[in-house]
Amino acid sequence: MVSDDEFLEHYDPTDFDRPTVAVDVVVVTVVDGELRVLLTRRTEPPFDAMWALPGVIVGMDEPLDSAAERALQTKGGLAGTFLEQLFTFGAPQRDPRTRVISIAYYALVAPERLAAAAADTEGRLLASVRVPWAGEEVGPVEALDERGDALLLAFDHAEIIGATVRRLRGKLDYSNIGFELLPRRFSLRELQSVHETILGQTLNKDSFRRRIVQSGRVKATGQRETDRPYRPAELYEFVRRSRKVKS
Amino acid sequence: MVSDDEFLEHYDPTDFDRPTVAVDVVVVTVVDGELRVLLTRRTEPPFDAMWALPGVIVGMDEPLDSAAERALQTKGGLAGTFLEQLFTFGAPQRDPRTRVISIAYYALVAPERLAAAAADTEGRLLASVRVPWAGEEVGPVEALDERGDALLLAFDHAEIIGATVRRLRGKLDYSNIGFELLPRRFSLRELQSVHETILGQTLNKDSFRRRIVQSGRVKATGQRETDRPYRPAELYEFVRRSRKVKS
DNA sequence: GAAATAGTGTCTTTAAGACAGTATGTG
């Protein structure tokens, strides 16, 4: 048997059959208390006419993060968003044509930006995500269109979106995920709504406010909401903090 | 420009140059308050005579988890351990020979099992890990031999081990990581020591005991330690719990 | 009985939850 090092040492690209490597990106936003992801409609087999995540094949000299950026741009019409590697999916039969190993990424975008990107192209859609499990469990999710009808998802993309939801739930507390899904200025109520949507459960308002304000990750701007038929809330800004400061 | 689907549709394995896909496994154990990983000595360029993680090239029809299992067996002399996907490393020049995308896994083993596996083969070593950063930061780590001398690590394996440490720190509280690193029966003091080693900081004894016992993930056996020159601690067993039970 | 660590009980401190009450915008 040939060792791996020998394999690589006497390596001729055309000698061996090797897997194709792709990246798929789960573009996430939160609108109206719903978690939404960007899907593109397939136009050929396999899974013709079904919905899929934007993805590209990784170039031979292309870093993985760059490939994910490229998928976001060319297939999603977006650039410069928060982007992070999620998990690598490599079941041998996940693509019926050939072995395709997909490195999944997720991107977080404020709804204003994403709605514009999704709307301007046919065959692109902002689907609502229904999560049929609670808390930190895992599993596939359902994607629904505006009318609430289930969309057919290609490949293992329902699993990939499910893994994204789980990751978001896990990292929400100690990361900046919540802020990435909001515009630069936001009210604490909006931030709480984003948290509740991701977690799939309501949160205690008082302790949420205390936690966020005391964490020091947020700064009051003095500005207030406008066009509210009731008392407008103060707007806050996210402030990056390298380290927790004791008072 | 050819689309990805066209690429896959008219796919001929020998047409295109494509990356090689490998898995590397970080086999972790905790001994004497030290975090240790299993390394194998390289015997040819590149990085000849340096130390590397056990890894294999993923077979064309091989699931990723199976490839990790295989790396563990053939290169690590171990089987049937806790094994989980960590992160995928794909910088274009991480292997100077050709593009190799590596899906990193980590395995957790109780020290008794691993010491035996590591000791019986030349060119295999259980290195101590020195983590030069605190908390949930990331970065490369150092690997030291028994005498405390730094070992040279091949490829980006110092980064991969660093990412493992970070992941362990993040998941320790809410996962079963701590138990996987201990024999079936263990004292609470041993469990605390494992936690402290992974986190790189001491923990409050009282609250640690309370947390663990109240979590219900642990069951007293009635047995006690033996051969202790002082009062022996009670031994506990890990009990898997699907859901937190309110009392 | 000395030494050393295991284990228990209780007080203090801190964070979370509950809830009443005040503030401030629109109509």
Add this chain to the structure above:
DNA sequence: CACATACTGTCTTAAAGACACTATTTC
């Protein structure tokens, strides 16, 4: 002024930390 939501203050509850004290083993 009514309404709706933002915001504040305080009480209660639960978890974490601190620490004194008791228990159990070996030598």
